[in-house]
Amino acid sequence: MSIEREVDVSVLIPVKDEEQTLTTLVGEIDAAFATLPETGYEIIFVDDGSTDTSWQVMTQLAAGNPRVRALKLRRNFGKAAALAAGVDEARGDRLVTMDADLQDDPAEVPRLLAELDDGADLVSGHKADRKDPLGKRIPSKFFNKMTGVITGLKLNDHNCGLKAAKTEVYRRVPLYGELHRYIPALAHQTGYNVRELAVNHRAREHGKSKYGLERYVRGAIDLLTVMTITKYGRRPAHLFGGLGLLSALLGFVTLAYLTVVKLFGGQAIGDRPLLMLGILLVILGVQLISIGLIAEIVLHRTANRREATDLIRERTPAEPTARDVVLPAKTTEKVEA
Numbered sequence: 001m002s003i004e005r006e007v008d009v010s011v012l013i014p015v016k017d018e019e020q021t022l023t024t025l026v027g028e029i030d031a032a033f034a035t036l037p038e039t040g041y042e043i044i045f046v047d048d049g050s051t052d053t054s055w056q057v058m059t060q061l062a063a064g065n066p067r068v069r070a071l072k073l074r075r076n077f078g079k080a081a082a083l084a085a086g087v088d089e090a091r092g093d094r095l096v097t098m099d100a101d102l103q104d105d106p107a108e109v110p111r112l113l114a115e116l117d118d119g120a121d122l123v124s125g126h127k128a129d130r131k132d133p134l135g136k137r138i139p140s141k142f143f144n145k146m147t148g149v150i151t152g153l154k155l156n157d158h159n160c161g162l163k164a165a166k167t168e169v170y171r172r173v174p175l176y177g178e179l180h181r182y183i184p185a186l187a188h189q190t191g192y193n194v195r196e197l198a199v200n201h202r203a204r205e206h207g208k209s210k211y212g213l214e215r216y217v218r219g220a221i222d223l224l225t226v227m228t229i230t231k232y233g234r235r236p237a238h239l240f241g242g243l244g245l246l247s248a249l250l251g252f253v254t255l256a257y258l259t260v261v262k263l264f265g266g267q268a269i270g271d272r273p274l275l276m277l278g279i280l281l282v283i284l285g286v287q288l289i290s291i292g293l294i295a296e297i298v299l300h301r302t303a304n305r306r307e308a309t310d311l312i313r314e315r316t317p318a319e320p321t322a323r324d325v326v327l328p329a330k331t332t333e334k335v336e337a
Contacts, residue, residue: 006040009033009113010090010167011098013045014082018100019052020206026061026068028106035110043068045100046086049076084175087167095170099161103131105200112164112197121192122169124155124184125162127201150227151185155196158184162199166192174229178222189230240292248285254278 011029015022026043033041045058047070058070071085083097094116098104108125115123130137140159148154159181173179173186188194232239255278258269269275 007042007091008039009041009094009096010092011041011043011096012086012090013098013100014048014079015045015050015054015100016048017050017052017054019054019057021100021102022057022061025100025102032106032109041067042091044086044089045070046082047072048082049073080175080177080180083180087170090167093167095167096164101204103202103204104162105202108162108199115195115197116164119193120195122165122184122187122194124196125160125199126157126196127160128198130201131203147185147223150223153185153188153194155184178218182226185226236295237292240288244285244288247281247288251278251281251285
């Protein structure tokens with residue numbers, strides 16, 4: 001039987017300059033799945049523009065282990081792009097993601113998969129005893145709190161690299177930019193059952209972190225993107241129209257105040273900055289409402305029935321309808337006089 005037919009779980013690992021960890025990581029993954037003898041798996045490495053010998057190590061591992069596959073991106077596109085490329089290649093109906101730096105413990109994989117068997121669609125790891133410097137832990141706590149407030153999904157660790165999910169989840173949520181940080185929130189907003197599980201986290205022994213403080217700036221911008229596409233992606237007029245109405249209302253109140261000042265106070269208003277502000281707010285409001293209506297037209301013309309059926313979790317067996325009932329053929333009898 002081919003390896004492709006045996007694959008139940010795809011382990012997806014983005015890699016950026018981790019030449020010292022890959023061999024050990026494959027050994028630990030093999031050991032973890034040895035406890036699940038009935039589960040077929042594959043390991044997919046995605047080289048996201050490594051400048052060391054990571055790609056050479058991956059190709060050697062793939063040559064010596066039929067369960068290992070490796071993809072090499074043309075350059076460094078970022079973790080979200082690497083995950084998207086790997087998801088397209090995944091053959092399992094369940095997907096495990098982890099980082100390549102050995103801080104994520106592959107021994108936790110059986111516990112994550114057990115949560116999927118118990119009904120979860122996505123299980124996100126929680127680094128309860130995180131082995132990172134204080135300078136990374138404190139901003140991360142603030143980031144997780146803000147993400148929970150804005151998205152409505154309360155997790156201790158939204159951005160843990162160790163996750164397990166049904167592959168369909170990753171194929172349903174958008175993966176570009178820095179949106180990999182918000183996979184649990186995006187899945188939750190789409191209606192999937194998201195859970196969190198405390199997992200072991202290990203200190204980094206090789207290499208160095210690929211992320212600096214700038215990732216929090218990018219993360220904050222992408223958080224606005226997540227809020228927009230999850231809460232207003234199907235009703236953009238509510239977002240732009242609401243902001244437009246607020247702006248127009250403020251402009252109307254400002255101009256009404258200036259009108260009263262002019263008519264009943266006898267004051268000149270032509271050179272007052274407030275007049276320009278009121279006019280600007282009204283114009284901005286009209287523009288925002290127009291953008292919202294245009295967005296609704298675009299959404300209406302691009303939406304299709306297939307996208308709607310993608311939102312269905314399960315269905316009951318169909319009962320036969322009147323159209324499905326096969327009636328017996330009519331018979332004619334010759335009546336003799």
